[in-house]
Amino acid sequence: MSSFVIKSIGNALNATSLISSKYASKKALNLFASPRKGRYTEEQKKVVNSALSEEASYDGLNIATYRWNGKGKTVLLAHGWESNASRWDYILEDLKAKNYNIIALDAPAHGRSSGKQFNAVLYSEFINVVAQKFQPEIIMGHSVGGMASVFFMYNYQPDSVKKMILLGAPAHFTGVFSRYKSMMGYNRRISNGLDRIVLERFGKSVDYFSAANFTKAMDAKGLIIHDKKDKIIPYEDAQLFANRYKNSELVSTVGFGHGLKDRSLTPRIIEFIDL
Numbered sequence: 001m002s003s004f005v006i007k008s009i010g011n012a013l014n015a016t017s018l019i020s021s022k023y024a025s026k027k028a029l030n031l032f033a034s035p036r037k038g039r040y041t042e043e044q045k046k047v048v049n050s051a052l053s054e055e056a057s058y059d060g061l062n063i064a065t066y067r068w069n070g071k072g073k074t075v076l077l078a079h080g081w082e083s084n085a086s087r088w089d090y091i092l093e094d095l096k097a098k099n100y101n102i103i104a105l106d107a108p109a110h111g112r113s114s115g116k117q118f119n120a121v122l123y124s125e126f127i128n129v130v131a132q133k134f135q136p137e138i139i140m141g142h143s144v145g146g147m148a149s150v151f152f153m154y155n156y157q158p159d160s161v162k163k164m165i166l167l168g169a170p171a172h173f174t175g176v177f178s179r180y181k182s183m184m185g186y187n188r189r190i191s192n193g194l195d196r197i198v199l200e201r202f203g204k205s206v207d208y209f210s211a212a213n214f215t216k217a218m219d220a221k222g223l224i225i226h227d228k229k230d231k232i233i234p235y236e237d238a239q240l241f242a243n244r245y246k247n248s249e250l251v252s253t254v255g256f257g258h259g260l261k262d263r264s265l266t267p268r269i270i271e272f273i274d275l
Helices: 003-017 021-033 042-048 085-097 120-134 144-156 173-184 188-202 211-217 235-244 263-274
Strands: 052-058 061-068 074-078 101-105 138-142 163-167 221-227 248-253
Touching: 003 021, 003 173, 003 188, 021 173, 021 188, 042 085, 052 120, 061 085, 061 120, 074 085, 074 120, 074 144, 085 101, 085 263, 101 120, 120 144, 138 144, 144 163, 144 211, 163 263, 173 188, 211 235, 221 235, 221 263, 235 248, 248 263
Parallel strands: 074 101, 074 138, 138 163, 163 221, 221 248
Antiparallel strands: 052 061, 061 101
16 A cells, blocks of 8 residues: 555545544554455465465364475475465475475465464464374574564474564564554554553553563574565564574575575575574
8 A cells, every 4th residue: 555545544544533542443454464465376386286285274263274294294384464475485395305294384364374363372283283283393484473472482382383483573562563553653542542452352462562572581502584674574573582582593595685585595595494
């Protein structure tokens, strides 16, 4: 959406909040949680059509999974916001060449998974279902897929997962939420209303959902990769992870953006998996 459209929506909800802040806040959260893209294009389908597709389920929602069979380590891939499992196309062939058993999934309301809304907590439950089924040794998550992977690791402490790779991952939900509020230009009524809805829905305040803090309790080795000029998730988030995730290493890049799809990073990722 253009900045004009974004500000127009924000102004409209601000005006609505003068009548009902609760209604306006719910609308604001629905907008935040509803991906505008992430379903497969015809070109993207070609990537996952080469995999063995299987479905799992969580709380009445279908989870689409894709498996490229290998006899080596099992690697689980979790994509980010408004994306799908095809985002791993740039690294798939290199992972296959190592004979890894590769598993990818589509997040809620993305790809071929069902649902209309998304949040990282729900995504972490999807990841847990898939991890229970395939018992991965390594999990790699991009952006909010990394955050959801941390939530999964913290809540379930899976024995199988020995290593975690975080690509451009947000360190805390507070930052994500604050940037959304700022982008939309929401007033204090909506801002506070959004925080209240999170507390009511999840039983925890917004600042509880700190992926960086959760990594303090993790034994799995971590590889954090983040671009210093990331315009979506600030580099400071990577530094927060590195300061709290004691069993981890930070790899900083310049010029690879939030996507981090540069092939020069692949040898480093594979080296970490093989260690």
